[in-house]
Amino acid sequence: MTILQAESLNIMRSGKQVLNGISFQVAAGEVYALLGGNGAGKSTTLLSFLGFLSPTSGSVSVNNQDVYKDVASARKAMAYLPESASLYEHLNAYENIDYFMQLAGGAVNRADIETALERVSLAQGARQNKLRGYSKGMRQKVAIALAILRDSSILLLDEPTSGLDPSAIDEFHQLVRDLADSGKAVLMVTHDVYGACQVADKIGLLHSGLLVGEFVAEHARIDTETVHKAFASTVDHASSVRSAMLEQG
Numbered sequence: 056m057t058i059l060q061a062e063s064l065n066i067m068r069s070g071k072q073v074l075n076g077i078s079f080q081v082a083a084g085e086v087y088a089l090l091g092g093n094g095a096g097k098s099t100t101l102l103s104f105l106g107f108l109s110p111t112s113g114s115v116s117v118n119n120q121d122v123y124k125d126v127a128s129a130r131k132a133m134a135y136l137p138e139s140a141s142l143y144e145h146l147n148a149y150e151n152i153d154y155f156m157q158l159a160g161g162a163v164n165r166a167d168i169e170t171a172l173e174r175v176s177l178a179q180g181a182r183q184n185k186l187r188g189y190s191k192g193m194r195q196k197v198a199i200a201l202a203i204l205r206d207s208s209i210l211l212l213d214e215p216t217s218g219l220d221p222s223a224i225d226e227f228h229q230l231v232r233d234l235a236d237s238g239k240a241v242l243m244v245t246h247d248v249y250g251a252c253q254v255a256d257k258i259g260l261l262h263s264g265l266l267v268g269e270f271v272a273e274h275a276r277i278d279t280e281t282v283h284k285a286f287a288s289t290v291d292h293a294s295s296v297r298s299a300m301l302e303q304g
């Protein structure tokens with residue numbers, strides 16, 4: 056069942072075409088990684104799904120509804136995890152979750168919060184501590200616990216593992232995999248070829264606003280070398296275009 060869909064999506068920002076007719080779909084139970092270098096258009100794609108950048112042509116839809124026909128209901132269906140989770144430093148994990156759940160209009164009890172924190176494996180001893188002492192990985196866990204409690208069936212993740220150490224990355228990918236296996240649709244944007252191959256069912260390779268390749272997992276894995284070569288060729292292409300431009304002054 057298709058949950059997220061971009062259809063011939065074109066977006067202009069400040070008069071410049073930054074997405075050029077990209078199309079892809081994310082189904083329930085699937086992790087889709089949008090992979091690309093700096094400026095490829097990954098965040099623009101997420102912002103468009105989130106209702107912040109309307110297409111110049113084409114469409115984005117969530118649960119088969121055009122996002123821009125009802126932005127509020129599209130946003131309600133999704134949990135968005137920005138590169139750095141915006142949580143309150145002076146509150147502990149329970150208080151943060153309690154506060155944000157109340158803001159979202161859905162109070163939760165302590166036992167439910169405990170279950171969600173258990174699911175994301177936030178260390179028991181850290182839960183009462185204020186977030187100012189947390190690592191990035193621990194903050195991500197609180198943000199994911201919040202998404203679990205909001206019962207969002209769709210997760211949008213922006214560079215979720217940048218700045219995490221290798222074991223936190225593995226743990227995070229395992230958690231994302233478990234969430235997808237429980238039926239959630241996950242769209243994740245990343246620069247990380249290896250991470251994308253580890254966790255994704257599909258990878259879309261984005262370059263200069265174009266989807267230049269799509270890789271689908273066979274036997275539960277996408278071949279890292281194949282994706283790495285394709286990604287490297289976009290980088291080579293970008294640097295040769297840059298050098299040509301420099302030569303032309």
Ligand SMILES: Nc1ncnc2c1ncn2[C@@H]1O[C@H](COP(=O)(O)OP(=O)(O)OP(=O)(O)O)[C@@H](O)[C@H]1O
Nearest residue numbers: 068069073091092093094095096097098099100246
């Ligand atoms: N606020 C903005 N106003 C105008 N153009 C923007 C704005 N933000 C980004 N862009 C342009 O849109 C294009 C795509 O940017 P985007 O941030 O979507 O790329 P990205 O793939 O997420 O890159 P990165 O990996 O560096 O975050 C780039 O050419 C960028 O210069």
